[in-house]
Amino acid sequence: MSWNALNWYLQRVTGALLLLLLIAHFWVEHFTSETLLRGQMSFEAIEARIRMPLWQSIDIAFLAVALYHGLNGLRNILLDYSTIGRGAQRALTALLLAAGMLWMYWGVEAFANL
Numbered sequence: 001m002s003w004n005a006l007n008w009y010l011q012r013v014t015g016a017l018l019l020l021l022l023i024a025h026f027w028v029e030h031f032t033s034e035t036l037l038r039g040q041m042s043f044e045a046i047e048a049r050i051r052m053p054l055w056q057s058i059d060i061a062f063l064a065v066a067l068y069h070g071l072n073g074l075r076n077i078l079l080d081y082s083t084i085g086r087g088a089q090r091a092l093t094a095l096l097l098a099a100g101m102l103w104m105y106w107g108v109e110a111f112a113n114l
């Protein structure tokens with residue numbers, strides 16, 4: 001499989017994953033939360049859920065999928081509508097990859113500071 005085919009395929013897979021994760025997020029956070037249903041939503045209730053390793057891993061996966069999908073989509077748009085050379089394409093890809101890695105680090109680090 002070529003890099004372009006893999007890139008195209010992963011864009012579709014991450015889009016589908018984002019849809020599923022978003023639906024699951026809304027369902028869990030807004031419709032099945034016991035504290036919300038009792039009318040007792042508080043910062044402490046949310047913090048207790050966020051401290052759970054399962055929810056942390058789900059949130060980190062959500063972040064990773066969203067970052068890949070968003071930055072890859074931006075890269076595809078910029079490369080499709082520009083006439084830049086091969087070197088500039090590689091530089092753009094490296095810049096977006098570095099930005100994504102930095103944002104991913106900040107997102108994971110936020111859980112470490114809870």
